[in-house]
Amino acid sequence: MTRITSLAATSALALGLAATGAAAQTVAFLMPDQASTRYEEHDWPGFQAAMAEKCPDCTLIYQNGNGDVALQQQQFNSVLAQGATVVVLDPVDSAAAAALVEIARAQDVRVIAYDRPIPDTPADFYVSFDNEGIGYAIAQSLVEHLQAEGVPEGAGVLQINGSPTDAAAGLIRDGIDRALDASPYKTLSEYDTPDWAPPRAQEWTAGQITRFGDQITGIVAANDGTGGGAIAALKAAGTDPLPPVTGNDATIAALQLIIAGDQYNTISKPSEIVAAAAADVAVQLLNGETPEPTTELYATPSQLFVPEVVTRENIKEVIFDGGIQTAEEVCTAEYADACAELGIQ
Known part of the structure; x- marks a missing residue:
């Protein structure tokens, strides 16, 4: 099988680390938004730690585009001006990022697409988790749960996708579609969430609750933020019991909702794994080596x-x-009893 948070958006954290590995060079790590806490809590620290081991003499620059295409382009130009020879790029807009790759190529700068691919x-x-596999897994898990609970064929589910400008969200959507299309359940309505913004997912879900009511027997949400927005809308509408809602990212908030029984599933994909892989590829590129892919996606060698x-x-x-989170981090007072019920301590 293929092996498949937030600093101010305009700030750059340059870290000079002291010297083995690749000769002293500058590597930039550009993330897309602050809607998710993962980038400051997991991706960037994971990348820092891996680079400290693999290239302690490298200078690292971190910036976050805060969901703004123009801002990320400015940041990209800025890190090139600062001498970055490798850029790890998680694009705000996957289509717009094609121009950034061309700019880098003209200056002999290497680009590692991170999490979100750059199709054009x-x-x-390209380094990522298998996004289409994620979409399929969360949706198939929900389908199997509905079947186990005896939900009749023909029952309806809502589908909340990610940002329409994010190619990874498109892959997740494709995986969700594949699972739902083969299931006995029908999709009542579907939504692409601008910028992955939970409030937008919540607002849309509230409208669907008014529209469909108890016809909603499940919600496939593409990540924990949109899933959390859906759950908030269900609770605000007084829905009881809550239909099962999916997620993705294993955020602390989502883990708490799962423990409490409010969210059905999420995806455990420790960002540090991908961050470390990106660091390994970056150092190989700095050393003039050719990283070995395990697959190819959009004509890009990929892992x-x-x-x-x-x-x-x-x-x-x-x-x-598994040591991904601790009870101290997740089992706050509100969730202590539910954690104890599951033996989490």
Whole structure:
């Protein structure tokens, strides 16, 4: 099988680390938004730690585009002006990022697409979890749960996708479609969430609750933020019991919702895994080496990692016994009893 948060958006964190590995060079790490806490809490620290081991003499620059295409382009130009020879880019807009790859190529700068692919112009390498596999896994998990609960064929589900400017969101959507299309359930309505913004997902879900009411037997949400928005809308509408809602990213908030029984699943994909892989590729490129891909996506040599679905049934084993999170971080007072019920301590 293929192995498949936030600093101010305009700030750059330049880190000179002291000297083995690649000769002293500058590597930029450009992330797309602050809607998710993962970039400051996991991706950037993971990349820093891996680079400290692999290239302690390298200078690192971190910036976050805050969901603004023009801002990310300014940041991209800025890091090139600062001498970056490798840029790890998680694009705000996957289509717009094609121009950034062309700019880099003209200056002999290598680009590693990170998490979100750049379909129109191949980067030098792509590192990510298997996004289509993620979409399929969360949706198939929900379908199997509905079947196990005896939800009749023909029942309806809502589908909340990610940002329409994010090619990774498109892959997740494709995976969701593949699972739902083969299922006995029908999609009542579908929504592409601008900028992955949870308030937009919440607003849309509220409208669908008014429209469909108890016809909604499940919600496939593409990540934990949009799933959390859907759950907030359901609670505000007084829906009881809540239909199962999916997620993706294993954020602390989502883990708490799963423990409480409000969210059905998420995806455990420790960002540090992909961050470390990106650091390894960056150092190989700095050394003039050719990283070895495990697959190819959009004509780009790629390394994709396989994530794991997390539900209330396996959350203790995967998340806590696996050392991804601690009870101290997740089992705050509000969730202490539910954690104890699952043996999380």
